[in-house]
Amino acid sequence: MAQRYRLDRGGRIDRARPLTFTFNGQTYEGYAGDTLASALIANGVHLIGRSFKYHRPRGHFSAGAEEPVVIQLGEGAYTIPDVRATQAELHQNLAAKSVHAWPTVNFDLYAVNQYASKLLPAGFYYKTFMWPQGAWHFYEKRIREAAGLGEAPDEPDPDFYDKRYAHADVLVAGGGPAGIASALAASRAGARVILADEQFEFGGSLLSRHHEIDGKPGTDWVAEAVRELEANPEVRVMPRTLVFGYYDHNWVNMLESLTDHLAEKPRDVPRQRFWKVRARQVVLAQGAIERPLVYLDNDRPGTMLASAVQTYVNRYAVKPGNKAVVHTNNDSAYAAALDMKAAGIEIAAVIDQRKQPSGPNTEKARGAGIEVYAGHGIIGTEGGKHVRKVKAAPLSPDGSRVDGTPVEFDCDLVAVSGGWTPSVHLHSQARGKLVHDAEIGAPVPGEPLQANRSAGACNGTMGLKSVLAEGFKKGAEAAGALGFEAGTQPAPEADDSDFRPARWVWLTPSTKPVGHGGKHFVDLQNDVTAQDLYLALREGYHSIEHVKRYTTCGMGTDQGKTSNINALHIVANARNMEPQEVGTTTYRPPYTPVTFGAWAGRDYGEFFDPVRKTPMHSWHEQAGAVFENVGMWKRPWYFPKAGETMHEAVYRECRQTRESIGMLDATTLGRIDIQGKDAVTFLNRVYTNGWKTLKPGHCRYGVMCREDGMVLDDGVTMCLGENHYLMHTTTGGAGGVLAHLEEYLQTEWPDLDVYLTTVTEQYATAAIAGPNARKLLAELTDDIDVSKDAFPFMTWREGHVAGMWARVARVSFSGDISFEINVEAHNGLHLWQTLMTAGEKYNICPYGTETMHVLRAEKGFIIVGQETDGTVTPYDLGMDKLVSSKKDFVGKRSLQRPDILDPNRKQLVAVLPDDPSEVLEEGAQLVETVKDEPPMDMVGNVTSSYLSPNLDPDKPRSFALATVYGGRHKHGQKVYAPMGDKTISCTITDPFSLYDPEGVRLRG
Incomplete structure (x- = not known):
């Protein structure tokens, strides 16, 4: 198709490089150096989209990032929604189409919304779709079909x-x-x-x-x-x-x-x-961005910013129209009018809202024979899919009304300039x-x-x-300002005509009141009119931020670049306020939309989350471990033998550990090295219990709270020496805990001499647990006395295990005698293999996180993030003795609030199903009274639920941990768990009474 609106000469396009492209399935031609917008204009394509609410025809409006009309670019996996044709550089075989129009942009059935516009004012959706009750799902489907500005690709992005x-x-x-x-x-x-x-x-x-x-x-x-x-x-x-x-x-x-x-x-x-x-x-x-003028029916295709017309004529050598009317309130539009005339566009008139237009460009225009209608404004337009006529009239001195006889002009282009923002x-x-x-x-x-x-x-x-x-x-x-010697650099000589002389008529009147006989559009993308702004004010939305949200003015993909200032002044005038008093809406990044791909970079697919593996990972793979992701780590979940289900494998691992010895890869625990002369003061402030009495060679369990008194993390900290500690955190919480501690050191206690270093990946840890754990460790060390008296519970020793330097901690998360053997990370695999080989005579078994969960729950030990959900305090977990009354710590004041001390808060309990074979679902709700149908009063919920081989020596026994309102006072009472087609009856009991309540095995 011939480029019938392309100028014969001029522009910055490369006429030696013709390009073909398609728009809405039709093939067109352009040149290298074109944008999609300029190439479409060269081919006479002006209708490119539809507005968001009313589906009114929309054409090219600007030449840059302020363009309110968006298109769909590309096809298939390469398609990109909501692109501005003004910013899309033309290339060979570029494919684009209109959006928000069905079935086509030329014949859009949703354009019927125009005729129902009085039923669709600002905020109509807040009021309209509330009745009849239950009909929202019907409305939602239709609204979703009509809404949206583009289509996201169904296929993965092929680019990187x-x-x-x-x-x-x-x-x-x-x-x-x-x-x-x-x-x-x-x-x-x-x-x-x-x-x-x-x-x-x-x-x-x-x-x-x-x-x-x-x-x-x-x-x-x-x-x-x-x-x-x-x-x-x-x-x-x-x-x-x-x-x-x-x-x-x-x-x-x-x-x-x-x-x-x-x-x-x-x-x-x-x-x-x-x-x-x-x-x-x-x-x-x-x-700066040129502002449009707000007048009656100012949205018809063919209406463009004057500077955009000037850009298309001079830079791209295209004519956006044959006969133009220029509507302005300042001198800059006259330069555009002169360039348009030089390009062969007939200037029907310049409609200038100023009473006495003046300026260098104004005089040049008059000298070129361009007729100027001073003190006039456009009061209406005609046309369907393209403007074909405008009507102008003199304005009253204050610009609030029409004050004279209208005059009409035939045209196919209206170039508007309302000043510069x-x-x-x-x-x-x-x-x-x-x-x-x-x-x-x-x-x-x-x-x-x-x-x-x-x-x-x-x-x-x-x-x-x-x-x-x-x-x-x-x-x-x-x-x-940076110390460079800049000197004085004179500016080059250039024309210095200024665009400031202007008359501000923020809402050009028509012969009828605003809202009658047509629409004064402020936001061309979202179909926000001056009447919508007035409605928002009448309904009590006086803040400009509230007006923006109620009307959606400036909330489109253009972020109000051409609409917000006009809206601000219309609101200011309506409220009889100065613009500075009204203020502006918030300017938020990004300036224009940025693709999700750019934000993600290469961090997608398998690289979306870094994968962390322990030094023993290859052994776990060879042993057939099934893995789960915990805090970016790949942790063995369980180790099934041939033909075993998950439950059978976990059952076996639990029994073998309790009966002889099991081994867990505990490398993933977070480790933070804490040093400095104020280290113990720091620990005293971040943990709820006291730390001043902890001596080198000993360990202590601690609970950490947020300022609101809710449990943030827990773990064991070792005193390595004077002013030197090693804190252990949960695997998934390590990063958050370090950030929490660093924030307090930097913002609340900068006077403390404390240094934190994450050393999680410097060590590998094998935790051996069970009756034979001491025997196995004794075989592999010559310089660590592992006897009960020499190596008591909650202490640590340093020496050699299997010929390697090791730091061994006598701690337990299994409820059995246990040793956590820490070696340098590069020795982790060798340590693990040596322990497995030496432990064969004890029928040692590796166990994963699921068995770890069962063993710790049997003992009543919690996992932060499972028994806690951000609303649980140490008191709720039965850890009253760990909350010091003699010192201050983060969260202490919150823990003294009456509602925190309320005995009827949700508290940690154990729940035993009356039928030992029935395993509750984690998250199941608990009730005290069962009804035939909901609603029922919920009294708690299950946090952990397992089938144990160890609680009953004769048969498997199901049990669960739960939080129940006033739970500690309800031991022995019944609760019920409605689960689909059945209800499971349970008995509440003490969570610490299930297995070895006296801790004999733990300290053995």
Whole structure:
């Protein structure tokens, strides 16, 4: 198909490289250097989508990231939803289609919503779908069918993504004139600079306008500047790189596109690279976004920002229309009108809301024969899938009403300019203050809270000469703040026409009240109108954040780049307030959407979670172990023999351990080395029990709480020497505990002389348990006396086991006599093999985590995260003796609250099913009174449930641990567990009475 709207000459496209692409199944042609938007316009395709709520026709509106209309890019596994055609670089065989339209964008059945618009005002879904009761599932299905802006691919992403870290003296965000000038100034001073811009060409507005700098075209100045920067080894020049997030301590995130613009995607190159940059200084130079004007039916395809029309004409050599009306309130649109006229677009009229338009561009337009209607505003448009006529009229002095006879203009293009909004997004993300600038009608950067400065249009500076001067100044200041000698660099000569003279009519009136006879659209993607904003105010939503959420204004994929400022002023006027009083909505990263793939990088599939394996892992594999994932570790779950089920294997492992000896790979326990003269003070503060009496060679069990008094972790800590301790944590909680301890040391007790080092992976641990454990250990050591008197419970000894240095702890999680043998990690496999070989005569068996759970539960020992759920205190677990009344510790005050001491709180108990063969389900609810049907009053729930071979010598015996309201006072009482088609009757008992209640075996 011929590109009938392509200009014969001009533009920055490569006419020697024609490209074909498809849109909605139709094949078109374009050129290298086009975006999908410019190529569609060249082919006369203006209807590209539908709006979110009313499914009204939507066309090209902008030329950049502010575009509210999105499309679906690519096919199959490569498809990407919600892409802006303005940002999609054209390549051979690119395929795209419209979204949010069914069955086609030209004939969308959901467009019937337009005719029911009075039934679909802001917030209608909060009120409409509540009746009749129970009908929500019917509504939900239909709403889901009609909602959404794109389709996620069904297949796995075939691309891969990378992450990279970088440091810079000065990071410049934005490659327009201000950004280039800043980078030049900083780099010439000797600073290490990163210059990043989202577009594939540097230059920003200079690529779209006819400016001269130092007597030559602005694009020539850009080319020379970029060559200088690229030749500097201390400068990284990054096109196609979006700076989208600005966090604390000058931590900046960027997204670099590497293959999106290529027809053939190299398989060895990532699609995108996620950059994480720490910059000493940041210069923000993201420019400004042109605002639309809010007038009646201002959403018809063919309505575009004036600067976008100028970009398409000058940069891409395409005509968005043949006959245009320009609607403006400032001088900048006149430059666009002149460029449009030069490109062969007939200018029917310039509708200027100002009473006495003035400015260099205004006079040039009049001199070129362009008719200007001063003091007028567009009060309505006509057209279906494309604008074909506008109606304008004089406005009253205050701009609140029509004050004269309307005049009509035929046109197929409306270029609008409501002034310029500085892109303050990154400044705000960095927690910088905003100050409302009445001259430009928008907020500008105020005092920054980080080491950054804004330059150019994003700082409210609009004239090119002023922008360049400010860019050089801010770049030099950034380098100078770091000690570089920047000197004074004069700005080049350039046109300095300013866009500030403007008249602010935030809501152009029509001949009827707002909300009658058509719609004044504020948000083109979400179909938010001025009437919706008024409705939100009437319903009590006065905060601008509440108005945003109630109306969804600015909540689309464009994040309100063209709608939020207009909405802010409409709300301010309606409330008779100053814009500064209303404030702005929160600017959150990312600046524009970022793919999930970029966030994930290579951390997906098998790399999503790091896999940690103990030194004995290969032995476990050869022994046929079944593994489970615990805190990133691969832990043996059980070791089945040929033909054994899981339950049979666990039953055997439990019995052999109690009768002779079993061995557990306990390498995965978290270990934190604690040193410093205040180490014991630190332990005293983080654990509920006392630690000052713990001597070297001894161990102590401790419970750790959060500030709310709830159990965070537990474990055994060994005193290795004066001011030196080794803390053990749960496998899954190790990272969280270390973070918890580090936070307190850094924020609450920075005066303490304490140093924490994670040493989990420095050791391998084999825990042997059972009556023959002492015999086996005695055979393998010559320098450790393992007798009961010499090596009592809760002590540790250092020596050699199987010829290797070892630290052996006399602790037990099984409830039996047990020794935990710790060796250097590289000796772990040898230790394990030696123990297994030497233990054959004792019928030693390896056991996994499931057997470990059964053995510890038989003894009444808890597992944090299983018997606890973030609402359980030490008192609830029966650990009252471990809560010191003589010292302070984290959580102590919370543990003194009356509700924490309430005897009717859920407390740990054991539950014995009356039928020993019935095993309760973990998580099962417990009741005291059984009814024929729910609801029933729940009194507790099962936390652990097993079948034990050891509680009854004659037969297997089921048992469970549970938390029950007032459980410690209900020993001997009945509870019931409704489980599907049956109810299991149980008896509550003491959890510590099930196995060896006196601890004879434990201390034997």
